[in-house]
Amino acid sequence: MADKYDVIVVGAGLGGVVCGALLAKQGLKTLILDKNTRPGGKQMGLSVNGFKFEMWPTYGIPQEIGPFVDAFRALGIESKLDVIPKTNALMYRRPNGKWVTSVTGGHQETDPAENMFNSWNLKPKEREVALQVLAEAAVLTPEQLDALDDISVKEWVAQRGKIPKPLFGFFAVHANLMATSLYELVAMSEISRIMQIFGASTTGFPRGGYARVVDDILDVFKANGGTLKLNTRVEKVVVAQGRVTGVATKDRVYKSRIVVSNAGLQPTVLKLVGEEYFDKGYVGYVKDIVPSLGFCNQRYIFSKPVMKHGMFLGTSENSYIDVERLAEMKKGKIPEILSVYGVCPAVFDPDMAPKGKQLLLIGAWCSPDPDAKEIKAVQKKVDALFEEMFPEAVPYIESKEGYVGPAQVSKLSRDRVLPGVGGEAVGLAVTVGYCGKHKPSPKSPLPGLFFVGHDAGGGAFIGTHQAVSSGLKVAPLVHHYFLERKAILRP
Amino acid sequence: MSARYDVIVVGAGPGGVACGALLAKWGLKTLMVDKNSRIGGKAMTVSKRGFRYEYWPIAACPATNTQIHSLLKTLGLENEVELIAPDPLGIMHYETPSGKIKTMLMPGGGKAMDPQEAFNLLGIKDADMPEVMRLFTDILGMSPHDQHLLDDVSVLQFLDGYQIPRSMYSLLATLQSEGTLEVPSDIACASEFVKVFQQNNTYGGGLYPAGGFGRMYEAIAEVIRANGGDIILRTRVERIAVENGRVSGVFTDKGAFYAPIVVSNAGIQPTVLKLVGEEHFDKSYVNYVRDLIPSFGFAGARYFLSKPVLKHPLYVYFSDDTVSTMEKHMKAEAGQMPEQIYVFMSTNSLYPGMAPPGKQLIYSGITCPADPRTNIKPWLDKVEAEIARLWPDVFKYTEEKEYYGPAQISRLSRDSVVPGTGGECIGLGQIAGQCGNLKPSPKAPVGGLFYVGADAGSAGFGNHMCVESGVNVAKMVRDYWTTHPVPHRAE
Numbered sequence: 001m002a003d004k005y006d007v008i009v010v011g012a013g014l015g016g017v018v019c020g021a022l023l024a025k026q027g028l029k030t031l032i033l034d035k036n037t038r039p040g041g042k043q044m045g046l047s048v049n050g051f052k053f054e055m056w057p058t059y060g061i062p063q064e065i066g067p068f069v070d071a072f073r074a075l076g077i078e079s080k081l082d083v084i085p086k087t088n089a090l091m092y093r094r095p096n097g098k099w100v101t102s103v104t105g106g107h108q109e110t111d112p113a114e115n116m117f118n119s120w121n122l123k124p125k126e127r128e129v130a131l132q133v134l135a136e137a138a139v140l141t142p143e144q145l146d147a148l149d150d151i152s153v154k155e156w157v158a159q160r161g162k163i164p165k166p167l168f169g170f171f172a173v174h175a176n177l178m179a180t181s182l183y184e185l186v187a188m189s190e191i192s193r194i195m196q197i198f199g200a201s202t203t204g205f206p207r208g209g210y211a212r213v214v215d216d217i218l219d220v221f222k223a224n225g226g227t228l229k230l231n232t233r234v235e236k237v238v239v240a241q242g243r244v245t246g247v248a249t250k251d252r253v254y255k256s257r258i259v260v261s262n263a264g265l266q267p268t269v270l271k272l273v274g275e276e277y278f279d280k281g282y283v284g285y286v287k288d289i290v291p292s293l294g295f296c297n298q299r300y301i302f303s304k305p306v307m308k309h310g311m312f313l314g315t316s317e318n319s320y321i322d323v324e325r326l327a328e329m330k331k332g333k334i335p336e337i338l339s340v341y342g343v344c345p346a347v348f349d350p351d352m353a354p355k356g357k358q359l360l361l362i363g364a365w366c367s368p369d370p371d372a373k374e375i376k377a378v379q380k381k382v383d384a385l386f387e388e389m390f391p392e393a394v395p396y397i398e399s400k401e402g403y404v405g406p407a408q409v410s411k412l413s414r415d416r417v418l419p420g421v422g423g424e425a426v427g428l429a430v431t432v433g434y435c436g437k438h439k440p441s442p443k444s445p446l447p448g449l450f451f452v453g454h455d456a457g458g459g460a461f462i463g464t465h466q467a468v469s470s471g472l473k474v475a476p477l478v479h480h481y482f483l484e485r486k487a488i489l490r491p
Numbered sequence: 492m493s494a495r496y497d498v499i500v501v502g503a504g505p506g507g508v509a510c511g512a513l514l515a516k517w518g519l520k521t522l523m524v525d526k527n528s529r530i531g532g533k534a535m536t537v538s539k540r541g542f543r544y545e546y547w548p549i550a551a552c553p554a555t556n557t558q559i560h561s562l563l564k565t566l567g568l569e570n571e572v573e574l575i576a577p578d579p580l581g582i583m584h585y586e587t588p589s590g591k592i593k594t595m596l597m598p599g600g601g602k603a604m605d606p607q608e609a610f611n612l613l614g615i616k617d618a619d620m621p622e623v624m625r626l627f628t629d630i631l632g633m634s635p636h637d638q639h640l641l642d643d644v645s646v647l648q649f650l651d652g653y654q655i656p657r658s659m660y661s662l663l664a665t666l667q668s669e670g671t672l673e674v675p676s677d678i679a680c681a682s683e684f685v686k687v688f689q690q691n692n693t694y695g696g697g698l699y700p701a702g703g704f705g706r707m708y709e710a711i712a713e714v715i716r717a718n719g720g721d722i723i724l725r726t727r728v729e730r731i732a733v734e735n736g737r738v739s740g741v742f743t744d745k746g747a748f749y750a751p752i753v754v755s756n757a758g759i760q761p762t763v764l765k766l767v768g769e770e771h772f773d774k775s776y777v778n779y780v781r782d783l784i785p786s787f788g789f790a791g792a793r794y795f796l797s798k799p800v801l802k803h804p805l806y807v808y809f810s811d812d813t814v815s816t817m818e819k820h821m822k823a824e825a826g827q828m829p830e831q832i833y834v835f836m837s838t839n840s841l842y843p844g845m846a847p848p849g850k851q852l853i854y855s856g857i858t859c860p861a862d863p864r865t866n867i868k869p870w871l872d873k874v875e876a877e878i879a880r881l882w883p884d885v886f887k888y889t890e891e892k893e894y895y896g897p898a899q900i901s902r903l904s905r906d907s908v909v910p911g912t913g914g915e916c917i918g919l920g921q922i923a924g925q926c927g928n929l930k931p932s933p934k935a936p937v938g939g940l941f942y943v944g945a946d947a948g949s950a951g952f953g954n955h956m957c958v959e960s961g962v963n964v965a966k967m968v969r970d971y972w973t974t975h976p977v978p979h980r981a982e
Contacts, residue, residue: 242778279773443924445775447782480645480923483817484678484784 004255005031005227006482008247010234010272011262013041013413014210014464015453017217018071018471019260019478024226025075026479031254032226033247035233038211039218041262041453042413042425043464045211048402050354054210055404055412056297056425057343057361059088059311060462062201067458067469068213074472075220081213084348085204086310091389092119092166093316093337099389103309105203120166120317130167133160137171137188138195148189149436156188169317173339176321176365177313178462180292181429184323190430193460205310205348210464237261237272237449244448247272257485258448260478264414265289265428265440265455271417273446282445287418289434292463293321294406295425296375297363298382301401305358306393310347314340314389321365330367334377338364340385357398362386368406368424370416375405426463427454435459442474443481450478493721495749496522498968499741501728501766502756504532504904505708505954506944509961510754510968512566512714517969521720522748523712524741526727529705530712532756533904533916534954536705540795541847546895546903547789547916548837548854549704550805552671552687552952553694555601558959559707566714573701575842576600580697581805584881585612585658586831588811592881597805601695613658626653630685631692641681642927647816649681657811663688665833666807669815669858671952672921673786677816680926687952697804699842704954731755731766737938738767752939752968758905758918759783759931759946765908771937783931784922785915786945787820788897790867791856791874796888799840799851806836808881815858824860828869832857834877836885853885859896861915863907867896917953918945926950933964934971941968 009020012034024030038044043054061068063083072081088105102115113134117127137156140148148156153175157168171191175183178194206213218228236248237259246255261268269278269286278286319339321329329335342362346353353359364382366375387394406423416422428434442450442457451474454463458470500511503525515521529535534549551559554576563569578600585593595612598604606627615623641649646668650660663684668676671687700707715722723745730742731753740749755762763772763780772780812831819829838853840846855878859870871894878885897914907913919925933941933948941964942948948960948967 242774242781277774279775281773282775445778447778476648477643477924480643480678483645483675484920484922484924485782486817486821 003252005029006256007031007258007260007478008033008254008256009260009262009452010237010247010268011041011453012036012039012214012228012230013262013453013467014043014214015458015467015471015474016041016260016262017214017221018468019262019452019475020226021075021217021221021224022471022475023478024221024224026475028479028482030221030226031256032221032228033232033234033249033254034228034230036412037230039228039230040211040214042409043210043214044412045209045214051301051357051359052209052211052352053299053345053359053361055409056295056363057311057341058210058464059205059343060203061206061464062197062203064201066197066201066461067465067472071217071468071472075217077216077220080216082207083204084207085202086348087308089309089312090116090119091312091314093314093319094121095317099314116170120164122164122166126164130164133163133167134195136160137192138199140192145189145192146437148192149187149438150432151188152432153183153186153188153191166317169315169320172320172322173315176293176339177341179430180365180426180463181290181431182293182322182326183320185290185429185431187430187432187435189436190460194462197461205343205345207349209345209349209352234263234272237268239273239277239446242447244446258450258478258482260450260452260474262453264453265451266421267415267417268449268451269444271415273449277446279445289440290429290431291368291421291424292426292429293365294368294372294409294423295363296366296378296405297361297402298379298400298404299402300360300362300386301398302358302360302393302396303398304356304396305346306390306396307344307347307358307360309344311343312341314385326367329374329378330372332374332377334374334381338378338381338385340364340382340389365425366405367420368422369420370407370410370422372406372423379403426466442470442477450474493520494747496520496720497750497972498522498752498754499524499748499750500754500756500943501731501741502532502944503527503530503708503712503722503724504756504944505534505957506948506961506964507532507754507756508708508712509562509958510756510943510965511720512711513562513962513965514968515715515718515720516566517965519969519972521715521718522750523715523720523722524726524728524743524748525724527903528725529709530722530724531705531708533900534704534708535903536703542795542840542850542852543703543845544793544839544852545704546899547791548835548856549954550696550837551698551954552696553601553690553955554599554696554698555694557694557698557955558962559698559955562711562958562962566711568710568714572707572710575699575701576695577697577699577804577841578602579803580695581803581807581837583612584806584808585662586808586810587614599695599697603692603695609662613656613662615656615659619656622654623656623659626655630688633685633689638682638685639927641685642929643924644681645923646676646679646681646684648923649684661809661811661814664814665809669833670807670835673789673858673917674920674922675787675815675817675820678920678922680921680923682927683921683950686950690951699804699839701842702844703839728757728766731762731940733767733771733937738940752941752972754941754943754964754968756944758944759942760785760912761906761908762942763935765906767937767940773936776936780931781909783925784920785861785912786917786920787858788861788865788900788914789856789916790859790870790894790896791854792871792895793893794853794855794885794889795891796851796853796885797890798849798888800882800884800888801836801838801841801851801853804837804839804841806882808834808877820860823869826869828873832873832877834874834881836878836882860911861897861913862911863898863901863914865897865914867894919947933960933967939971
């Protein structure tokens with residue numbers, strides 16, 4: 001009876017491993033299957049020539065609060081979570097082409113709003129307006145936040161009347177950066193929650209990278225009898241008599257009355273289970289959810305530690321992608337400036353690079369379409385912007401490698417089940433109608449089937465947090481479901 | 492007798508009669524059909540050799556200011572049905588870890604338990620008081636909004652947030668979950684737990700109608716006849732007829748009756764899967780209904796005594812080890828009965844006219860599987876062993892005894908349509924994930940079909956919950972009636 005489990009988790013992304021580990025700790029016989037050779041999904045750790053890094057720049061674990069802290073506490077390994085805060089460079093390109101930098105984070109005691117306004121070159125009157133608007137966005141009761149689930153960033157900003165252009169750019173850019181979608185679609189509540197969390201905590205990067213986080217969680221999973229099988233692609237979730245009964249890989253069937261899918265809502269419903277097991281209305285709903293933006297990334301290897309700050313963001317009042325610009329990019333017209341984002345893991349944790357060297361993960365947001373043709377041009381643009389922003393570092397670029405775009409992301413994570421979808425950087429977008437109180441339910445309409453990960457069940461803040469908070473939320477749901485049906489679903 | 496009505500109520504349980512009586516009083520021509528020869532469903536009152544009694548122990552909570560009181564008033568029955576709130580209600584027995592049995596008088600008459608007396612009984616130390624008080628304050632002060640946040644949280648999960656002594660933990664997790672909700676405490680719903688605790692603490696427990704629950708429900712049902720409706724007993728509804736996506740009436744073994752609205756008090760699972768039929772619903776709704784979990788069953792005995800043994804209506808016994816969990820239940824089913832169990836004894840013979848002079852009828856019982864095929868002997872043996880230890884006089888004066896279990900409950904009430912169910916002593920299980928906002932809607936997705944009773948429309952403790960559902964659903968049906976151009980209005 002080796003192939004019979006209490007619960008099977010499909011996919012070892014952050015949501016999947018947190019959920020699996022919590023369930024194993026509760027005593028459920030748990031199996032996690034993943035098609036890749038390493039766990040971690042889109043946050044998997046890689047190591048090449050003595051460098052350790054993730055597929056793309058990831059940053060922003062709050063040290064004191066939030067789902068990472070909660071998950072490590074729930075798993076009894078609170079002391080293992082070692083989040084290192086360092087300084088960040090927020091770089092802003094003024095309309096005249098001049099870049100200004102304000103340094104935040106670390107142990108600096110400066111007012112971030114003030115720094116931002118200085119970069120934006122705001123006049124005193126404009127500062128008043130900007131401060132007022134930022135307060136309206138961030139200082140909210142839970143009820144007010146709930147109400148913002150139903151309004152897009154664009155609508156919310158429009159309601160504020162005339163605001164300074166850089167502030168408008170700030171909201172539009174943050175819809176790309178933090179919520180990984182377009183400001184016309186993203187719900188304002190997501191932006192507000194992100195601002196609240198950043199305001200209330202010190203954020204950083206985990207020692208050993210995100211791979212270490214995943215390993216720590218999986219250690220608990222294994223110590224509690226959990227089984228992790230890598231290199232194992234689930235082809236089908238098996239359904240019999242209106243409920244889940246297991247999963248099938250190419251050559252065998254693993255039985256379980258509960259399957260938790262970390263493979264994405266759309267691939268799970270449309271491919272792994274199959275439309276025929278759901279109502280038309282549900283299939284329509286699932287197909288209709290907008291994916292998040294993609295992210296294309298590359299690695300710069302420096303022959304010398306030139307990057308001073310752990311993370312940098314390069315933006316301007318015009319660096320956002322909106323519906324129109326995304327369409328233009330598709331036609332090959334890359335905007336003059338794009339938001340650029342980079343993380344240098346070794347600044348946080350020196351063990352992430354060989355002595356005297358540095359690796360920078362750098363990239364920009366783009367279409368999630370695995371067939372997108374404009375990715376090369378976007379990456380060229382990123383190179384050009386880097387040269388503008390860090391001219392002093394350019395001579396030390398030893399090599400550029402590891403080009404990753406939506407096509408590679410899709411191969412690594414979710415399957416393509418709909419045209420233009422698969423390479424999304426986080427998962428389904430946090431748009432109006434699909435986040436906060438409207439977030440897709442982690443309990444599918446098919447008995448025994450649950451979703452975990454960014455797509456369902458979690459909430460708020462950037463992608464990795466959505467995934468971990470989903471794992472925390474879904475594990476007790478599944479545990480109850482298991483207990484409640486124990487008497488009835490006897491093998 | 493007519494063949495055409497405005498509304499047909501299937502089932503004369505507490506929810507059905509409350510709903511039917513109100514609708515009749517509001518002017519709808521109402522037909523009530525029940526397969527049994529008496530009104531009251533699981534709460535019917537029968538007579539034998541001078542005794543009047545229900546088949547199993549039934550009491551209501553809260554004891555004063557209830558929906559039952561206001562319903563009787565609305566129907567003009569407040570003088571006809573006397574509601575008794577006995578004071579004192581009974582005696583609580585707590586066995587300490589060293590094996591000493593301590594007792595405490597439970598107040599009745601709408602009075603709340605004195606917390607200090609309970610703390611003495613449970614041996615709560617001063618050092619533990621702040622945490623115990625934090626728990627009590629949180630429960631008693633919890634707003635309805637915050638209670639809903641506990642809809643998918645279990646009682647144990649909720650209690651685990653407090654560092655309270657084991658004795659207090661056991662009192663709450665035994666009496667307030669298995670003792671009231673009839674499901675183990677690790678799956679019992681925390682929002683129901685909080686609601687019942689609040690009601691119990693504000694208005695006391697132990698309500699009993701003079702002459703029996705069945706007598707009260709008969710009086711309520713009479714309102715249907717008094718307002719031009721009909722009641723037909725000993726008539727089994729075989730099918731609820733659906734035409735063009737909406738109900739059109741019922742087929743019974745006594746012929747067909749037509750109405751544009753059918754309110755089913757027969758349980759959501761039997762209604763959807765059998766009376767209406769799966770083919771009239773979407774797949775996901777059928778799967779959802781099939782996947783619902785009923786409450787546990789109940790097994791016990793009625794002892795007819797030649798001499799009164801109990802002075803008060805209710806006696807309960809618990810210890811630190813009587814907390815019921817799914818694991819304990821599964822073990823019991825596998826033949827491993829737990830060493831200590833929650834036991835209770837009750838009698839209705841103390842109320843006027845319920846027993847021949849000098850005699851007494853006593854109930855005992857224990858939560859057991861809801862499967863009507865369960866061999867209940869191990870459960871009965873365990874209860875009787877405990878009674879012999881705690882209240883040996885019961886057996887000394889027993890003239891006759893009758894056992895009952897899930898098979899008897901199922902015969903009297905709902906049909907078994909999902910394997911392992913049918914003998915549930917309440918109905919839909921009040922478990923995490925299917926209560927409060929997550930409870931099935933009383934309005935079915937077939938036009939004109941509603942559910943009433945324990946399965947939909949309210950929350951709380953047993954009979955009170957069902958009557959409240961009757962009132963809530965009657966209002967929904969009235970609104971539906973006035974707002975929908977329903978076809979075939981009765982002449």
